[in-house]
């Protein structure tokens with residue numbers, strides 16, 4: 752349920768990512784915009800897996816994206832990358848434990864994502880949160896699983912530039928991957944901007960299965 756409005760402002764956002772850079776790629780621009788426009792928001796930023804080096808990157812990057820949050824907590828778990836579905840019980844217990852944060856808005860992975868870790872996090876988010884506004888973000892990848900998002904957040908070019916600069920500076924371990932490049936991220940933002948007729952030409956897009964307002 753969407754519980755914020757002009758008379759009941761956005762207070763708590765939960766961001767869930769399977770890996771260290773997922774939240775930034777999927778909803779980094781939207782988070783920068785929301786935190787610029789809604790002072791005082793509290794954010795719980797959860798990354799499920801990563802080795803020591805990727806944990807360091809995740810924490811440093813989250814801190815930079817959350818600079819304008821009223822308050823924030825960054826949690827990086829140590830679940831093994833690519834094996835989340837095979838540790839299902841522990842992963843599910845952990846996601847259930849996040850309910851006490853009682854978010855107004857949740858960003859998580861798409862249930863149709865081709866990556867097994869992403870897909871599981873999308874499923875478990877919907878299992879745990881039964882009366883919450885959930886938006887599913889997209890991650891471009893080799894598997895070619897992009898869908899047809901139905902909720903768009905127009906973004907100014909300056910926000911997009913901040914997002915991409917923070918991504919490129921924040922994740923040197925990913926720099927060798929052929930898809931992890933500024934032009935990939937610009938392309939996604941531009942295409943979604945076209946699809947929503949964004950005044951500033953750019954946008955991030957999400958899957959919204961249902962919304963109660």
Ligand SMILES: [Zn+2]
Pocket residue numbers: 769770771773866869890
């Ligand atoms: Zn990922």
